[in-house]
Amino acid sequence: MKIRHLTARSLTWCVAAAAITVSTVVVPSATSATDAAPAAADPCAGVPWMDSTRSPSERARALLDASSLDQKLRWLNEQAANDPARTVFARQRPRNIPASDPIDTTSFTMPAQVSCTPAIAYADGPQNVNAGSGVTYFPAPIAQAAAWNTDLAHAKGAAQSDEAWLKSRNVLLAPGLASGRDPRNGRTSEYLGEDALLAGLTAAAGSRGITSNPERPVSSQLKHLVGNEQELDRQLSSSNVDQRTLREIYTLPFEIGIDRGNVGSVMCGFNALNNDWTCGSHTLLRRILKTEIGFKGFVMTDFGSTHQYKIPASSLKAGLDQELNAWREWTPQIIKDQIAAGLITEADVDDAAFRVVRSHIAAGLFDVAKPATAQPVVTTPEHKVVSRAVAEQGSVLLKNESGVLPLQGAGETIAVIGPTAAKTAATGDADASSVCTYGTALTSGCSESVVAPLDSIRARAESQGGSVVYNNGSDLASAAATAADADVVVVFGYYKEGEFSDRANLSLDGNGDALVSAVAAANPRTVVVLQTGGPVTMPWIDSVQGILETWYAGEQMGPAIAALLFGDVNPSGKLPMTFPKSVADLPTAGSPAQYPGVFANGSTTRPAGSFEVRQVAYSEGMKVGYRWYASENVEPLFPFGYGLSYANFTYSHLQITPTTAKGKAEIRVRFRLDNDGLVAGTEVAQAYVRLPGAAGEPSKRLLGWKRVTLQPGEFQNVQITLSPSDISDLHLLDYWSTASQEWEKAEGTYQVTVGGSFDTALSDTFTIH
16 A cells, blocks of 8 residues: 655656746735834634644644544535535525435535634636636646646646635645546647556646645645546446556546645545446545545545535545535535434544644645735736647648648748637637637637737738738638648648537537638648647548647747747647557447447437436557557547647667666666757657557557757757656556556566657667566
C-alpha cells in the first residue's frame, strides 16, 4: 500500500524547454488611524487547531475533539462546512428520483461551527477560474496537454490560483481527468488526453502550480473519478469495465496526479462503475483510492451525484466525505437516524470530517484567511502571457505541403475566411468568442476579452506590406470568390462542445466541411485553422496544403495563431489524442452496447419517464486511444504524439542502459536529435515501451518525453532518465495482475522506441530478470 502525503514531488525526466514566470500581484493591506494602536490579542492564538507548529493531523483531531456531532456533520456538506457562521439550511431534492417520492425540503437549523474555523469557497477551474468576469480565459485543458510541457502546466496553475484567491476563492475544482475513450464526449476539451502518463503528469504539475503560493493558499482537486467518459445519460449510466482496464487506463492518471501533485480532494462522477455508483462505491473509494493508492485527502460529490438517497449511510461508509453545494442525499437528521439504527457509527462521521479538515489545514486554508471581498478584475498582463504561451505551445501543425507555411506576408493578399476568425456579431451563432473556451456558460466572458485571429493576422500582414481580406463564409460562392482572388487562404473550421451532451459526430460545425472544400477548390494554397475540442474528421484533407489545430485557444488566440502562421513562433505541439479517419474507426464503434450503451430491451433510446440505468460496455478493454489503432491495425488520420515543425528533426543512435535490469535499477534512454532545418525549433522527443508478451498488453505505451530546443544545424545527445521511483510510482513498466491484485513486472525483453510521435522508428531493448 502506498501512502500519498499532501506534498509536491518533482519529476526529473519531463523537462520543459523554457520556463514561464508568473508574477504574483501583491495587494497592499488597508491602513487606518487605528493601525498605530497596540494590536488586540488574537483570540485564536491558543486554539490547538490553529497552532501551525502541530501537524495537520494533530490539528484536525483537536478540532474534532472539541466538536459536537452536529459540528462534525457540518464538514460533510459544502454549504455548512464552508460558511461556519451559517445556521439555517434547506435540503435540495435528490436528482433522478420519481416525482412521486416524498422528500422533505423544509429548512432546518444547525449550531454554528466551533470557533476559529475559516470561511472557504470553491470555484470550478479546469480552464479558467469560474468566478465571474475579470479573469484570464486560458486555452482549454486539451491544449495544455498538447503542449507536453509540465512547467507550463505549473505556470498556468499558479496563475489560476492567484486569480482564484483574488476572487475570494480558495479551493479550485481542477484539474480534470478522463481517458478519451470516445472523443464525442462533450467534455473532451476539458480533460488532458488519452494517455495516463501524459494526463497524470500534466494534472500533477497543474495541481502543484495551484498550491504553490503559501501566502495565498488555494487547494486543488482532481475530477471526475472515474469512468465519466460520456455526457449522454451521465447521471443514469453504468460504465462496465474489467478490473485490469480499470487500473491501467482509468484510475492510473488519478494515481499519477495524486502521487506527483499536491491534491487536496477528489471529485467522484455522476455515473456508476459496474452498476455501483462512483460516489458510493466501496471498491473505488475505500479500497482503490484511499487504501491501495493511499490518498489522504477527501472525496466530494459533483452536484447531486450521490445516488444514495434511500440508503445514505452506504455512501458515507464507502468512502464519500462531502456533498457538494446543498444537502441532498445526506442531512444531519438522516445521518443521526442511521447512527441510531446501527447502520453507521459516529466513527464513520469522524473519518469523513477528519479528512476534510486535515486537507484544508494541510493546504494552508486555516492559516491565511481568504480575502473578504472579491476583486472585480484579477487578470494581469503576466497571466495573459501564460495564456498565449499555452495557445502557442499547444497548437499542433498537422500538415504543411509546398511550403505554404509560414506565411510570407510581404506583398501578398491573404484571404481570411470563416465566422470564428472575427470578433463580430455572431454569424450562424459563431464568432471568435464561441471557440475561446468550451460550453456555453463560460464563453460569454470570452466575448469581452478575446483577441480575434482576424485582427492579429491583419496587423501582422500589414506590418510587412501585405493585405488581408475577410469573408465570414456564410455564402459558399462568395467565400470561394474571395479565396480565388487571394494569394493564400486561411480558412477557419470549428465545432462546439460542452457539458450535458455529447457530439453526434466529429465533423466541423456550421457547414464547415463544405466551406473548406469550396475554398480549397478555388485556391489550392489553402491553410485550415481548426478550433475544436478534440479530434476532427477531414474529408477535405487532400485538397488543402496546411492544417493547424489550435483547439479552444483562449482569449489570446489571435496573437498566438498569427505568430504560428507567420513563423514568429515555431509550432511544437503534439497530439494528446489520436485523430481517426472516421467515427467508424473509434474504439467504441463496435456496437451500440459500447456507445452510447443500451437498456434492458436492447434499445439505445431512454423511454419517457424511465430511471433505468443505461449499460455501457467497455468491451474494448485496454484498447483505448492509440492502443486500439495499433493493436487492431487501424490506420489513424494522425497518430498520438504527432505534430510537425518548421524545423526538421532527425533521430539517431538510440541506446538503452543498462541492457539487463534487476531490482530498482535506473534506466537511461539515450539518443541523438538533430535539427536539419533552416530555423530554430522545439521538438517533443517521445519514448515508448512494449512490455514482454507475458504481460498481455495490447500495444506499446508512452514511457517518457523531453522538450528539446535546437538551432538550425545543431544537435543534442538527449537522455531520458527513468529513476527507480519513476518506474515504481508511475507504473511505467508494470501491468495490473488480476491474480495477485497488485502491479507486477513481467520478466523478459522490453522494446523501447523513440521518435516524434507514436509512429517511432528507432528501437532498442533491455531485459528484466
